[in-house]
Amino acid sequence: MPDRADRVRSESVTAGWGLRHRPPEQSLFSGIYGLVLASALVAALDATGEKADPGGDALWVLLTALASGAAHGYAHVIAQRASADRAATAGRGRFVVAEWPLxxxxxxxxxxxxxxxAGWWPEATAVNAALLFNTVALFGWGTWAARTAGHGWPSSCRAGGMDMLIGVAIIVANALIK
Structure with missing residues (x-):
């Protein structure tokens, strides 16, 4: 039967693992932002009545994400330059690289x-699959962010559900517009 010392050590190891593997706030923000961006883009690029071009749409989604990540990182550089700490120049490039989760x-x-x-399915099915995937992923990222902040499971699932509503709103808007 384990004694109290074993149990305390086990709990501290678990807590230590959580702290070491805790994603930074910026990664969570960028990941959620990237999912919303991807959903909005794939919904907007799938126009009815046009010739399907899923390859071109995939390229636009990727290029827009790269441009958005670079713009976010560069905005951090500009903000740092404008701050009172003008001497801090090291790591400006890291601001741009830190947007990789987006x-x-x-x-x-x-x-x-x-x-x-590749012909596995039509573009309309791909768009629907991407919107559904991103909506479920928004729930996951939102729940993960809340758990990382120390919230319990019920509260974290509510937070994930609120994030998921963004994806649902994009799906509804896509259906209404088309």
Missing amino acids: VAAVLPTVGILLAAV
Whole structure:
């Protein structure tokens, strides 16, 4: 039977793991932003009545994510220059590189669109699959962010549900516009 010392050590190891593997706030923000961006883009690029071009749409989603990540990072550089700490010049390039979660978050959407290029399904199905995937992923990222902040499971699931509503809003808007 384990004694109290074993239990305390086990709990501290678990807490230490959580702190070491805790994603930075910026990564969570960029990941959620990337999912919303990918959803909005894939919904907007899928125009009814046009010739389907899932390859071109995938390229636009990827290029827009890269441009958005670079713009966000550069905005941080500008803000740092304008701050009172003008002497801090090291790491400005890291601001741009730190936006990688935004680009990573659009990669599943790009992959789903490329599957349509390969002929696995029509572009309309790819768009619907990407919107559904991103909506579920928004729930996951929102829940993860709340758990990282120390919230319990019920509260974290509510936060994830609120994030998921953004994806649902994009799906509803896509259906109403088309």
